[in-house]
Amino acid sequence: MDSERGRDSRSWDWDSPQCRAQLDEIFFRRHDYIQAGSQEHREFWAFLDRFQRFKTKRDMSAAGAKEDRKDGRKTGAGALDLGLPEEYDARYRINVSVCTGDVEERLGKSEHKGRRQRASGPGSQEISDCRLALLHFLDFSQRQSFGKLAKLRREQKNLPIFQYRDRIVELVRKHPVVVVAGDTGCGKSTQVPQYLLSAGFNHIGCTQPRRIACISLAKRVSFESLNLYGSKVGYQIRFETTRTPATKLLFLTEGLLLRQIQQDRTLAQYQVLIVDEVHERHLHCDFLLGVLRSLLAEQPDLRLILMSATINIKLFSDYFNGAPVLQVPGRLFPIQVIYQPIPAEEQPSRSEKLDPRPYLRILQGIDQRYPPEERGDLLIFLSGVAEISTIQEACQIYGTHTRRWIVFDISPPGVRKCIISTNIAETSVTIDGVRFVVDSGKVKEMSFDPKAKMQRLQEFWISRASSEQRKGRAGRTGPGVCYRLYAESDYDAFAPYPVPEIHRVALDSLILQMKSMCLGDPLSFVFIDPPPAASIQTAVTYLKQQGALDGRGELTSIGSLLAQLPVDVVIGKMLVLGSLFKLVDPVLTVAAALSVQSPFLRSAQHNPDCATARQPLNSNHGDPFTLLNTFNAWVEVKGERGGGSRKWCRRRGLEEQRLYEMVNLRRQFKELLRSHGLLESEHSAPPGSDRGQRREKLAERKKLHQLKRDHEQQESSRRKVLRMDEGQDGEFSSGSDTEGGGRGKKDQEGLGQNVDIQEVKFKLRHNVSELQEAASVSQDMSSRQQALLKLLLCRGLYPQLALPDEHNTTRKDSDQVFHTKNKQGVVIHPTSVFASDPEVLQVPEDDTREMGPDKRDSSRHQLLAFVTLLETNKPYLSNCVRVPALQALLLVANSVDSNADCTRLVVDGWLELELREAEDALKVLSTALNLRAEWERLLLAQLGGSTMGGAAVQGVSRKVMEKLSEGLVRFLLYTEVSYSLRRLTAFQTQNLYIGPLSQSEGSHTSAPDVDPLFPGVEAKPDPIKGGLRVTSFFNYNCLADSKDLYSECLRTFWTCPNCDLYMPLTPLERMQHEASCRPAGEQQQPEEEPGGKASSSSVSSLTRVYHCDVCDEDLSLTSTEILKHKRQHMYSVK
Amino acid sequence: MEKTMSETRQKTFTCQLCGLSSPFTYVGQKPPNTRAIVLLEECFVTQDPFSPDKEKFLVLGSTCSVCSMCVCVGSDCSLFYTKRFCMQCVSKHLDQFPRQIQAELAKKKQSSKAAVS
Incomplete structure (x- = not known):
């Protein structure tokens, strides 16, 4: 064959691009199965090179054996003749044929005509060589793909869960709820959804606690169900979805499913719901189970499957009326347990780093006892990231020294891999090849201290269940060893199961969500493991403080909005305010x-x-x-x-x-x-976008989409390489619970x-x-906008406020101390800007006047509003913003109490402000009260407008809003009042208030002419604190005070800046006047508003019945109109 | 052929020897969009799940030309040599196959034995 070609092939060169292009015209045309320019086309030419080399080699070695052509094949007498060809040819083993006769014929003709130009064209030999290579190439690709399929099916069959396939489907058909329990690696997460798919279930949702698991499971399952390039299997997480109308199986997060239920209680989009990893007992998961349990009764056709590791399965089954349990036995080899408690001198103290010695001893021990040829990696369980990096460092040094260990890398033969992880690797991550496990016995968990309103990240002993899970990781691929760095007696003293999250964290968001889902009283909701009633109560109180729930515990309009925001209540509030x-x-x-x-x-x-x-x-x-x-x-x-x-x-x-x-x-x-x-x-058409620009934009988007698709395709084929790349620069994936961290x-x-x-x-x-x-x-x-933004943040974050300690000026930068209402002595997290620049929080020296040991008068006191208070080794404040103390407190605090002349204010029962001048005090307080009332009114109008009329209605006119922000800014930036600020001692808070007066006295003091300062709020004696409750947050003259008790009735002459009123007034009368008196220019404002229909309708909706005592009439007025009306009387009095 | 192509409902191919099963989309010798390519036997064909290209096909199996058993194309279950033979029929009529194939099978048998023991 070769000699033939040599004679005939003229200037034919298989490597020349021109020659190849000529063959492309025959075999790889635009509509052919393989097209020139495609990936496979490139692969074919590479294959052809290899194929020809292989053939040449074989032909040479087989040259001698050729005469042996007619071999000893014989057909036994009477046996069936298969009719096989006499001569062997590998070609006969390929079940494909390529017919290019038509093309060749056409080319042949043209070749004939233009013989000269095509002198170098492919001859029939080249064409048939190429065809043969193509046949082998096609056969090769078929074998490759089929091999993958066969391997996949083999692996599926080998999973422990495979033999329960029919049983699972049958149980799901018969029972509304089924519990599938099996340890990591039994295949439940990947296989159960597929079993259901192939059994004909169509709309399957499968929840995962982590976003990353949704993505990776969707990928794996779409691959296994041979739909890698379709959308039958998809995932949906907060910002991303691959779901299409064709999607039959959807992996989603627990939180997302809860949001979906919030929108559609019938769950019509699902036929089956799988809740995976229920044993992890996350807050969302426990809640989701509770919600589903209550919904199942209304949805008899819905099927629910709980999947769990083999931990406390009975709990789940019992919760769902004794649902059937299918337990998949894991593949577990015997594991030797060695207790090696850490000696006292190596026990880390609270603030110290972990001592690596006990861990290194185990590495050494393994090296001594087990020959390097016996493979098997080591998995170490630690409590947190800091611990991981300490041990990692030590192990790495040991590893490079002995050349027997590699920490977080691909290990060559004879070298063991050491994997260091938190509890995440107990059940949630599958790591192959582990033979040795070191269990520190510790876990770090977030807990919530309702008394200090503080989160805590603390280290605890693990539970027996966790301990067993950790041990189990050693016996997955063969017999293993588990070293426990604690004594057997410690183990016996462990709790049986981990504390579920619902018992550890603040329940604010949960309660809010429950309210918005109309689940009734949270105290009577049937949780799988009900949280303490006190914890629910704390959350309800907090939500009331935040204005998300009203006095009766029902959702307010702001509350129902907050319930839909997937964020903390405080941050949701900022959004609404902004x-x-x-x-x-x-x-x-x-x-x-x-x-x-x-x-x-x-x-x-x-x-x-x-x-x-x-x-x-x-x-x-x-x-x-x-x-x-x-x-x-x-x-x-x-x-x-x-x-x-x-x-x-x-x-x-x-x-x-x-x-x-x-x-x-x-x-x-x-x-x-x-x-x-x-x-x-948004404005529908962006300005200046003509057709050309639009087309350009469209083209760019198309390109981007293509890039994204390309990337997705590459990703699946590049997976392995990625895994190898990971950790090459000595980094390690922290493996903590933070989702997505490693993925980025x-x-x-x-x-x-x-x-x-x-x-x-x-x-x-x-x-x-x-x-x-x-x-x-x-x-x-501008600085004005900045001041306003600060105020909004502060109001959102309230009551999360901290006061700088009065002695901070004398302390080092790193020793600055702060106090919150419930927790004293907190510090700023080192990542905060205030940690490196604490001077900006201190009262400037030249501005202060020492009034005593702990009283410093200034107009520049500041507070910190903070997002989180988290205790690790110290209680830390993070994400702080500084605000002017007096102004911020008066504008946002829920409780402001005053003495008779308002020179002494106590805020929220813990901060005391003393103002030097009674005149200033009244002015500041009065201004604040007015601003707050207006702010509240506008906020309600805004929220009311939004709930009534949808997007079009703007409840508040721009002009009114601008006026308010102007007022707030002026108040924030230009209030120059000197005052002292301090935290009340526990003793002081005990005798803070006058207390209620007796009935007769009370009716006497609260003179009938005390009109409500703010419409809608009756000023009445406070039943607990005493004094007069002027607004929902301001309590006048309730502070037990050394000053004389009669200043309440003391009238001083005062001139109103707005209406020239000049007369002696009590402090309360004066505030009352100021609340209703407006500068002359503003009076007419409501009428002047170019409000249009929308605003007037929203205004009219704000009218309510007001009973005027002077006219003795019921009037239907808006709040502004009420003010005007009252002012009218005031003038007549005058 | 028309009839099989119009059948969009998922049907499953199952190898009667190894039990491998997978849905197929087409039975015949000319899968859609294959242009110049023709199969030399009636095959159960599906879209190649491992290729992003929707037009790539994958042959799952066919019927044994001797005993008509349905077998997959895996080398443990069947062999193609101008026609499809299931492994049972191959061993029954081994002597009719060329030396190359006989040698190959013998080698495979040995190595699988070694793996078992």
């Missing part, structure tokens, strides 16, 4: 920034280059402002340089993934506000060389120029 003023853009950003993990990498903290690069982003107003600056600067960079933002982030020690999360969350917030009518809908890194690394997929997704999802516009708006914020 929508009222023209501060939506910065508030959206801040709210998003405070809801994700900090983008500032801890590791970059001590890098001077990062610190310098970050400097311009810092704001000494507080961390939310720094975050705002950072986000805005990033958006700026994105707009200008696009993909260059990654480098920009790296230089500043920023985790870009967090910024992407922020921008996504920000958009979600914006949409939520808009759907609640709290934000005007993987994405970045894997894509280092080509497309930044995050950038692509970002461009697809967001309008960069719009974001830039918003960023520049908040970058150019």
